[in-house]
Amino acid sequence: MAVYTEVSDEELSAFLETYDIGTVLSYKGIAEGVENTNYFLHTTKGSYILTLYEKRVREADLPFFLGLMQHLAQKGLNCPLPVNNRRGESLGRVAGRPAVIITFLEGIAVRRPTAQHCGALGGALAKLHLAGRDFDGHRPNALSLEAWAPLFAQAEAQADTVSQGLAERTHRELASLGASWPRGLPSGIIHADLFTDNVFFIGSEVSGLIDFYFACTDAFAYDVAICLNAWCFEIDGSFNLTKGRAMLAGYQAVRRLDADEIEALPVLCRGSAMRFMLTRLVDWLNVPPGALVKPKDPLEYDRKLNFHRHVKHAREYGLEA
Amino acid sequence: MAVYTEVSDEELSAFLETYDIGTVLSYKGIAEGVENTNYFLHTTKGSYILTLYEKRVREADLPFFLGLMQHLAQKGLNCPLPVNNRRGESLGRVAGRPAVIITFLEGIAVRRPTAQHCGALGGALAKLHLAGRDFDGHRPNALSLEAWAPLFAQAEAQADTVSQGLAERTHRELASLGASWPRGLPSGIIHADLFTDNVFFIGSEVSGLIDFYFACTDAFAYDVAICLNAWCFEIDGSFNLTKGRAMLAGYQAVRRLDADEIEALPVLCRGSAMRFMLTRLVDWLNVPPGALVKPKDPLEYDRKLNFHRHVKHAREYGLEA
Known part of the structure; x- marks a missing residue:
């Protein structure tokens, strides 16, 4: 659980302007994800997660991961869907880090499964x-x-x-x-x-x-x-x-x-x-x-x-x- | 920014059952608040923050703070409104900590104000x-x-x-x-x-x-x-x-x-x-x-x-x- 990278207001605004996801109403760093920094993002169009990839994820692997999520979501699996920006790309950069916006999934991670x-x-x-x-x-x-x-x-x-x-x-x-x-x-x-x-x-x-x-x-x-x-x-x-x-x-x-x-x-x-x-x-x-x-x-x-x-x-x- | 206290599923469920705020759809620890632990809570009835008070807040002061927020919200100020549980009380306990559920406020904290x-x-x-x-x-x-x-x-x-x-x-x-x-x-x-x-x-x-x-x-x-x-x-x-x-x-x-x-x-x-x-x-x-x-x-x-x-x-x- 951690927010490794702080994103400035200006950087966030500039990044979000490259997407067609409405106006931001709130965003919060979330204490989840050991490998990456995640922000919960609520806009006039819905709820999203902004993920900044930290060093442990190899940038060269990102197209594989993002393509896989898009494939699985298309197949009807409930997994986060990477959102494309206005140029049709899912992978961008914020605060010097590779970054994506993915759809927010409802649900609760159970700590003690039955x-x-x-x-x-x-x-x-x-x-x-x-x-x-x-x-x-x-x-x-x-x-x-x-x-x-x-x-x-x-x-x-x-x-x-x-x-x-x-x-x-x-x-x-x-x-x-x-x-x-x-x-x-x-x-x-x-x-x-x-x-x-x-x-x-x-x-x-x-x-x-x-x-x-x-x-x-x-x-x-x-x-x-x-x-x-x-x-x-x-x-x-x-x-x-x-x-x-x-x-x-x-x-x-x-x-x-x-x-x-x-x-x-x-x-x-x-x-x-x-x-x-x-x-x-x-x-x-x-x-x-x-x-x-x-x-x-x-x-x-x-x-x-x-x-x-x-x-x-x-x-x-x-x-x- | 920190989540100091982890709340188990069972504790959370038991606590939320004392409220009339619908079924939980998701909750996330949020990396905000230096003094307390905060969870973002989304239910079928709306969005809330669950706050667990850590040691730095004196428990005896909580009725003052909660009463003040209720007073200010009633006066039309945009501040979090402590939600009363089914017994009409705003202050409860989770994971051994005093805890409240407050309404979620939209908006963004600017880091570099103009x-x-x-x-x-x-x-x-x-x-x-x-x-x-x-x-x-x-x-x-x-x-x-x-x-x-x-x-x-x-x-x-x-x-x-x-x-x-x-x-x-x-x-x-x-x-x-x-x-x-x-x-x-x-x-x-x-x-x-x-x-x-x-x-x-x-x-x-x-x-x-x-x-x-x-x-x-x-x-x-x-x-x-x-x-x-x-x-x-x-x-x-x-x-x-x-x-x-x-x-x-x-x-x-x-x-x-x-x-x-x-x-x-x-x-x-x-x-x-x-x-x-x-x-x-x-x-x-x-x-x-x-x-x-x-x-x-x-x-x-x-x-x-x-x-x-x-x-x-x-x-x-x-x-x-």
Whole structure:
């Protein structure tokens, strides 16, 4: 949560004049989004979000992300629609940053999802996978298997200061993942970061998916694994099988997992836990002085990884045979 | 800018059920308000702000602030209206904090006001002073003359680490202010913190005044002095006489300053600069580790104070004779 870049009145006015979205009635910096600066914008024509991309998003990737959102919105998925300016472009610049205006989505991000939320999320995830099939953009997953060893190299020397034995555990696990990582699974556009803050609900229905800035081309089942990790564990670290069952059933009602995907699910869950453990660990060890964002606990994902090591079959996540 | 207190879904739902404001469609933490946590709340009935009061606001003062806002809104002033819950009370509790729901005001806080903005602000300030005359609440100004020596005592030993000679300058000035501080000026409800972030505009019209949590009973002209300091200096420290003239003319068009108030304006400007220099200095020297809020520069107000030392007459602020 943070506003990294302050926008002056003059800059904002000049930027908004390049759009046909009416007169601004109010705007507020919103305490959301770890990667970017977001302003809520209310105009005589509606509600929007102004996003300024901070350094962590590669500018060269923005056309992919924006094109994807436009594609998915056209397919009827509830995701933010980048608004074109008067020149027909969605990407502009404010305060020295690449910036876009996207439509505002109603809904509430639940912090403690119920099984019902998990079921709805499973369905929305499958719809996203189907809606992305005919998108012609392509972006390799920059945080998959090949990225993990270099990430770990940044943190290895200090890993045991975070948890005794973490370096050794991670080494062993990286070797095991390298040997068993599945190839050739059904692939396409995945969200790759569908945590609870990126899913809006109205009641128990999904009203929107946001934050596509990790979206990439990878195995659909890897996205399922990310969601199992993000949605189906309790705060005490236990896996809630009822939630897992609801999510997987919700997913399968829209898109059935094939036999290879089902078999790969435990190793994909381990891999996805490794990915978030590692990025969190690097952030944890590199908190800049005066940081506005509290780093997330890498050990949460170390514990999840350990859970998955003992899983033999996707049934243990709640998959109905 | 900060969200100090995270509110869980369950707590929020339970709290909102005590109100008759419809179903929540979205809520977002907003990066505004140095003292409190604010959420933007959109429901089927309208837009609101949920405010959670953090430690700096004394809970015993809340009925005064809320009663004042209700009084001013009734008088037609554009200020947030605290919404009563089903039991007819405006003050509740969320996440262990006193909390209220207030109506949302449209408008934009200008960061670099023009003379036109200053003129409109002067008029709005005078209307506030008039609207508050028949409010029967009373609250002494806890940050006036008597508070400055104890505040300075907290910072004196380290003052010269911030600026060479600051301790000595402040000592001399406090003695001078004590000897010349005006008594018996026309008094009533003042806002006491009407910085640019607390005033919303649509175009060049004032659409709302917010953040009444320093409001108190004190000399009206002291509020004028606070606004001269907050609105009429340029970033380079120079006083913009055109802005001062516009503000004072805007004020006088609604409420005329009397001869005593005019005579007292230079010393009131010095006093108000002292008040903000001192609270900023104490904050500057006491930034807690991991603070989310960047402290404001006390020396900005030390420089303003120095400007006022050379002012002989309110004409130098732009007052038309």
